[in-house]
Amino acid sequence: MEKQPVLLRVSDFVALTNQTLDYAYSSIEVEGEVASFKTNQGKYVFFDLKDADASVGCFMMLWQLRTPIEDGMKVIITATPKLTQWGKFSLTVRQIRPSGEGSMKKSFELLKAKLTKEGLFASERKRSLPPMPMRVAVISSMQAAGYVDFMKIVGDRWGGLHFLVANVQVQGAGAPDQIVQALRHFNEMQQPPEVIVIVRGGGSADDLSAFNDELLVREIAASRVPTLVGVGHEVDVSLADMAADVRAATPSNAAQLLVPDKKEVARSVHARVAKLVPHMTHQTTAYSLHIHRQLETAHLRTMRALEQKQSDVGALRRALAGVSPYAVLARGYAIIRGEISAGSVISIEQQTKTVKAEVIHVTEK
Numbered sequence: 001m002e003k004q005p006v007l008l009r010v011s012d013f014v015a016l017t018n019q020t021l022d023y024a025y026s027s028i029e030v031e032g033e034v035a036s037f038k039t040n041q042g043k044y045v046f047f048d049l050k051d052a053d054a055s056v057g058c059f060m061m062l063w064q065l066r067t068p069i070e071d072g073m074k075v076i077i078t079a080t081p082k083l084t085q086w087g088k089f090s091l092t093v094r095q096i097r098p099s100g101e102g103s104m105k106k107s108f109e110l111l112k113a114k115l116t117k118e119g120l121f122a123s124e125r126k127r128s129l130p131p132m133p134m135r136v137a138v139i140s141s142m143q144a145a146g147y148v149d150f151m152k153i154v155g156d157r158w159g160g161l162h163f164l165v166a167n168v169q170v171q172g173a174g175a176p177d178q179i180v181q182a183l184r185h186f187n188e189m190q191q192p193p194e195v196i197v198i199v200r201g202g203g204s205a206d207d208l209s210a211f212n213d214e215l216l217v218r219e220i221a222a223s224r225v226p227t228l229v230g231v232g233h234e235v236d237v238s239l240a241d242m243a244a245d246v247r248a249a250t251p252s253n254a255a256q257l258l259v260p261d262k263k264e265v266a267r268s269v270h271a272r273v274a275k276l277v278p279h280m281t282h283q284t285t286a287y288s289l290h291i292h293r294q295l296e297t298a299h300l301r302t303m304r305a306l307e308q309k310q311s312d313v314g315a316l317r318r319a320l321a322g323v324s325p326y327a328v329l330a331r332g333y334a335i336i337r338g339e340i341s342a343g344s345v346i347s348i349e350q351q352t353k354t355v356k357a358e359v360i361h362v363t364e365k
Contacts, residue, residue, distance in 0.1 A: 017083045027080060029077065031099055034047050034069050034073045044059065058092075067209075069107060077091065115214075128246075132158075136163055138198075144170060145201050150197070150252065153255035157260065158260060159262070161259070169210075183220065184219070195225065212238055226245045227243075229248065230252075342360065
């Protein structure tokens with residue numbers, strides 16, 4: 001018996017179709033070439049995804065587009081198929097990433113040019129790392145070889161640091177958002193770290209593409225804490241590297257840039273001390289000789305001043321002796337004390353004796 005068709009309103013048909021699509025294909029990845037790319041009202045993105053045999057319309061919000069694209073680029077989208085109210089089938093895109101070396105390079109250059117124009121990579125905004133940090137935040141995958149190498153080399157070179165570690169994905173679709181959240185967390189701490197280090201070992205261009213994500217690059221550039229980024233091998237340069245305050249060629253190089261080598265510091269200190277001791281000895285000897293000369297000069301001046309004072313005192317003594325009454329008595333004179341009048345008694349002092357006498361007669365001269 002032939003099954004009777006179901007009579008549906010148009011809106012019910014659209015809703016049923018979308019329900020079926022959502023159940024069967026809630027999330028799909030489709031690879032193709034971008035065509036007819038455009039933005040609308042500064043909020044919406046429209047483009048077609050095509051290959052040699054077919055084409056499908058795509059739609060996404062502009063804020064979700066974190067990797068620049070243009071017509072002719074090969075991309076992989078993560079999307080949900082949907083039938084619109086107007087009966088047009090399209091893919092609602094949640095994420096898009098370049099596919100193939102050529103497209104990834106093109107996307108890289110487009111975003112690099114955009115951010116360079118905004119000044120995100122300008123050298124004048126770069127900050128120096130603290131010379132000997134003690135509180136360091138590390139953003140990496142704790143299972144990755146790059147993280148292990150970084151931590152080992154830091155421990156060997158210096159040690160004693162307090163690490164705050166955010167264990168995140170360092171490749172794949174979720175990696176940029178996880179790194180962004182870790183950056184925000186460390187920047188918003190009441191007692192933030194002295195430096196934030198982001199490390200990831202080598203890999204293919206696709207593996208490292210997370211570090212060319214626009215939102216992540218902007219977050220690194222906006223960090224209030226100085227940043228050190230070491231991603232990939234020495235030949236790999238990501239936009240995250242360019243936005244960081246300091247770029248390290250590898251995770252191992254990041255460890256070398258973060259802390260000094262205690263052995264080198266010890267050798268440097270010993271060398272400086274070895275140079276300093278003779279210099280200090282020479283300086284001490286010269287200063288001691290200078291002080292000795294000053295003391296001799298001061299002693300000589302003091303003796304001369306004392307001799308002069310002694311001479312002055314001798315002269316004063318001689319002057320005083322010359323006017324002393326005792327000197328007059330020694331020359332045969334006498335000192336008379338008392339009233340000089342007839343009948344009075346007077347005292348006559350000579351050098352060796354005193355005489356009491358009565359005045360008999362006084363004659364005026």
